[in-house]
Amino acid sequence: MSRALKKGAGDTQDQEKPRRGKAPGLKKSPKISSHENSAPAPKNKVPGSIGRSREGITVGSFMLFDPGTSLPDAAPGVAAPSPRPSLRDAIIARKRVAQISRLLRHRHQGQCRTDDAEHWFETVLPHLLLIAATRPIWCMNPFRWAQRFTPELHPSRVAVVIAEARRFPSSYTSEEIGRRLMLKDAEREALKLTHLWPVDLEREEHAGRQKAKDAIRKKRARAAAGATPRERSLAALKPWEAEQVSRRTWYRRQAHVHPD
Numbered sequence: 001m002s003r004a005l006k007k008g009a010g011d012t013q014d015q016e017k018p019r020r021g022k023a024p025g026l027k028k029s030p031k032i033s034s035h036e037n038s039a040p041a042p043k044n045k046v047p048g049s050i051g052r053s054r055e056g057i058t059v060g061s062f063m064l065f066d067p068g069t070s071l072p073d074a075a076p077g078v079a080a081p082s083p084r085p086s087l088r089d090a091i092i093a094r095k096r097v098a099q100i101s102r103l104l105r106h107r108h109q110g111q112c113r114t115d116d117a118e119h120w121f122e123t124v125l126p127h128l129l130l131i132a133a134t135r136p137i138w139c140m141n142p143f144r145w146a147q148r149f150t151p152e153l154h155p156s157r158v159a160v161v162i163a164e165a166r167r168f169p170s171s172y173t174s175e176e177i178g179r180r181l182m183l184k185d186a187e188r189e190a191l192k193l194t195h196l197w198p199v200d201l202e203r204e205e206h207a208g209r210q211k212a213k214d215a216i217r218k219k220r221a222r223a224a225a226g227a228t229p230r231e232r233s234l235a236a237l238k239p240w241e242a243e244q245v246s247r248r249t250w251y252r253r254q255a256h257v258h259p260d
Helices: 002-016 087-108 117-134 141-147 153-166 174-181 185-191 203-224 247-257
Strands: 050-052 058-059 061-067
Touching: 050 117, 087 117, 087 141, 087 174, 087 185, 117 153, 117 174, 141 153
Parallel strands: none
Antiparallel strands: 050 058, 058 061
8 A cells, every 4th residue: 555655756856847848839940051141142253272183173163274186276475385394384374373363462462443353363364373383282273363463454354364364374484574563673583572573684694693692602602611801812812912922932931930
């Protein structure tokens, strides 16, 4: 009898104990996916990062470089790119992209918002395409470059310029880049644009300047190693002339004075 009473009391406690969870009568709210919660994409959205597929090098859904397509010859007056760019070509192109961007920031205080925006983009684009064809991981998205340095250039116009560059591939040399951008030697020295050639500097003058810089560098290295400067050497001072003897006699006397 006592066991039955205890069992009945336990049942009453289980019925009175509230259940964990939400109160009865409340429905579970549906989950909202991240796509539904995200803001709508803008109409003029810049394509994403560069990717590689079987078809070629792409930027989003835009084909940037198609190695299987036979392209015509380069535009008249412009050097054609090498059929198989090497790693060295990609390194040089990468440095030229960085230096063209540096020159643009210097001249336009950050961004080009003038009518020259398309001209700047046409100058840097062949090097971006060369990097994309050789080392896509190094390449900056041309749409991103235009958005960063030439924001007034519409993405649709950027796509047209890229399509024209694919039809007529080109490879600007340092001299051609200097002529297109009217680079001066003072700008080149101030901004250290070593892979762009100014229009007011001749090769012979540049060679002489580099020779003088190399001599100064070697002189500093010799002084750091403890060597006697040439202007203070015996060959430059010529002490035998002050004693009015020959060079050979002076050295023979020095050997007797300082036998060590």
